Amino acid sequence: xxxxxxxFKEARADSGVxxxxxxxxxxxxxxxxxxxxxxxxxxxxxxxxxxxxxxxPSEEDVRSIRQxxxxxxxxxxxxxxxxxxxxxxxAKDPTMIAQVEALIGSMITQALECESIEIVxxxxxxxxxxxxxxxxxxxxxxxxxxVSWGIHVFKVTGGEFKAxxxxxxxxxxxxxxxxxxxxxxxxxxxxxxxxxDRKLTREECMGFANLAFAGGRDTIIHSISCAxxxxxxxxxxxxxxxxxxxxxxxxxxxxxxxxxxxxxxxxVCPADTDVNGVTVKAGERISLAWASANFDEAAFPAPQxxxxxRKPNPHISFGFGTHLCLGAPHAxxxxxxxxxxxxxxxxxxxxxxxxxxxxxxxxFDRTLGYDSLLVKLEALRxx
Numbered sequence: 001x002x003x004x005x006x007x008f009k010e011a012r013a014d015s016g017v018x019x020x021x022x023x024x025x026x027x028x029x030x031x032x033x034x035x036x037x038x039x040x041x042x043x044x045x046x047x048x049x050x051x052x053x054x055x056x057p058s059e060e061d062v063r064s065i066r067q068x069x070x071x072x073x074x075x076x077x078x079x080x081x082x083x084x085x086x087x088x089x090x091a092k093d094p095t096m097i098a099q100v101e102a103l104i105g106s107m108i109t110q111a112l113e114c115e116s117i118e119i120v121x122x123x124x125x126x127x128x129x130x131x132x133x134x135x136x137x138x139x140x141x142x143x144x145x146x147v148s149w150g151i152h153v154f155k156v157t158g159g160e161f162k163a164x165x166x167x168x169x170x171x172x173x174x175x176x177x178x179x180x181x182x183x184x185x186x187x188x189x190x191x192x193x194x195x196x197d198r199k200l201t202r203e204e205c206m207g208f209a210n211l212a213f214a215g216g217r218d219t220i221i222h223s224i225s226c227a228x229x230x231x232x233x234x235x236x237x238x239x240x241x242x243x244x245x246x247x248x249x250x251x252x253x254x255x256x257x258x259x260x261x262x263x264x265x266x267x268v269c270p271a272d273t274d275v276n277g278v279t280v281k282a283g284e285r286i287s288l289a290w291a292s293a294n295f296d297e298a299a300f301p302a303p304q305x306x307x308x309x310r311k312p313n314p315h316i317s318f319g320f321g322t323h324l325c326l327g328a329p330h331a332x333x334x335x336x337x338x339x340x341x342x343x344x345x346x347x348x349x350x351x352x353x354x355x356x357x358x359x360x361x362x363x364f365d366r367t368l369g370y371d372s373l374l375v376k377l378e379a380l381r382x383x
Contacts, residue, residue, distance in 0.1 A: 003229050003356070004258055006304065007364035008292035017276045018289075020363040023057045028278050029264060029289045033296035033316070035276070036288045039267065041321035046267035046286060048323065049073045056266045056287055062154035062165065063214075068207035070215070074322055083193045083200070084208055084326065087186050090135055091329035097337075099134045103127065104337050108345055111377045116352055119373040124224035125151060127334065128217060135330055136186035136212065145170070146213070151221055153214050171209045175202060186212070216327040219261040222357070222369040223335055226259035227252075229373055230306065231342060232349035240308060242343040251308035252335045257294045257315035258306055263359060263366060264289040265319075290316050291366065347380040 011018040012031040019028050030036050039046045051066035052059045066072075069080035090096050107127055111117045130143040146153075153167050171187075178187040190205040231238045241247050264287035273280045280286055294315050295303040318325035325331075342349075353374040359366040 003226050003233075003367065003369055005365075005367040006292070006295040007366050008289060009295065012292055012296060015276055015278075017278055018363060019278065020361055022361065025058075025285065027056065027266070027285050027287050028275050028280055029287045029292070030275060031289050031292040031296075033293040033299035033314070036290065036293040036316060037320045039286070040288055040316070040319065040323070043073045043322060045269065045271075045273055046288075047073055047270055048077070048267060050266070050268040050285075053268055053285060054266050056264055056285075058266075059154070063168065063210060065168070065203055065206045065210055067211040067215070068204060069326075070211055070323060071207075077322055079195060080204075080208075081326070083190070083195065084186075084212075087136060087189065088326040088330065090137070091333045096134045097333060100131050100333055100337050101341070103130050103134075104334070104341050105345075108341055108377070112345070112379045116374050116376050119225050119228050119375055120151070120221065120370055121372070123228075124221040127224060127338075128220045131220075131330070131334055132213075132216075138185045138187070151218050153217055167210065167213055168206065171206055171213075172202075174209075175205055216325075216331065220327075220331055220334060222261040223255065223259055223331065224338060225373050226369045227255050227335060227338060228342075228349060228375065229351065229354065229370060230255070230259075232351045232375055234306075235348055237306075237308060238342060238346070238349070241339060245340060245343055247308060248336055248339045248343070250311055250313070252332060252339060253313045253315065254306060254308055254310045255335060256317040256331070257300070257310070257313060259369060260291045260294050260315075260317045261368060262317075263291045263368075290319070291368075345380055346377050348378040350376045350378070352376060 008018060008031050016032045016035055017028050017030060019026055030039050048054055048071055051071050052063070054071050069077045072080060104127060107123055111123060117123055126147050129146040130140055132146065133140045133143045149166060154165060174187045175191055178185070178191040182188040182192060187209070190200060190208055193200045195204065241251055266285045266287050268285050269280045269282060271282050275286055294317060297303055299314055318328040351373065354370055355372040356367055357369045357371045359368065
């Protein structure tokens with residue numbers, strides 16, 4: 001069984017584009033590595049200044065706020081990004097690195113003591129949620145609230161927060177607290193931040209926070225799950241990394257390339273645009289198909305092979321150009337730490353039950369990871 005697929009191979013080789021309907025909207029997907037990178041840098045032709053329309057499908061029905069900075073173009077994007085960048089760079093700080101190592105170490109200890117553990121909801125979701133508390137500099141106990149939301153945060157309503165979605169109600173409450181009693185946390189920093197010599201509005205604060213909670217949630221969860229599933233199915237890979245842990249850096253980048261959770265992201269064409277022979281009308285969307293570009297034979301020799309020592313590896317799983325993912329250092333820290341601790345402490349991972357996750361669309365089905373992954377971890381006994 002393979003936890004990934006590349007349904008774009010033929011269209012990528014043929015025309016380099018695929019027209020596919022998404023919720024009634026026909027979107028032209030850009031499939032080739034070079035074309036995706038060019039389009040990602042050309043914000044005048046392919047604009048991100050499109051509230052709710054950057055994700056595919058659009059999110060008008062699940063949030064009421066423009067996400068910042070991702071749904072803006074330069075120069076606004078640059079100025080917005082500078083406001084929050086220091087928090088996302090915390091993933092490179094030795095204190096946070098130690099926190100993440102302790103967190104994942106304790107989760108592996110618990111897993112080793114159990115007969116089995118379900119990775120997606122019982123391991124990856126708590127790791128992602130608790131690690132985010134370190135990044136945002138809030139109490140770790142907040143992570144338990146975030147765990148309770150499950151994998152898909154926009155689908156959660158009710159509970160303690162009944163006005164609108166759980167996420168937006170929660171964020172409003174946190175910003176109210178931060179304005180009354182500011183501290184060293186993410187919410188307080190935003191509530192006191194300025195943009196071009198004025199205070200951020202509440203809507204802008206919410207836009208930053210909404211992306212922080214939604215943007216890297218299922219992506220990190222699926223990256224963790226896919227990596228564990230791969231090590232279970234390929235015990236030789238774990239031995240390869242264990243023999244020389246310097247290999248972990250390249251291996252993690254290869255996992256990010258192959259197990260790209262986000263198929264694509266949207267851009268809006270302000271004017272009629274020719275895209276590989278397809279006319280995209282003004283106001284219509286194209287998509288940057290990261291998952292297709294990461295399997296482009298022109299950029300990656302034998303792209304279907306997982307090569308843990310692949311170098312160079314110009315994957316674009318964290319985007320490209322202006323909108324390079326703010327959370328990339330955080331994602332890299334989590335995956336590299338996971339691989340290191342598996343090398344140190346786990347002899348073998350056995351899959352007991354796996355339910356594949358498949359993205360079903362009108363023109364393609366894409367397998368990526370698991371809806372559920374039940375495994376048993378066996379401890380490494382060192383003499």
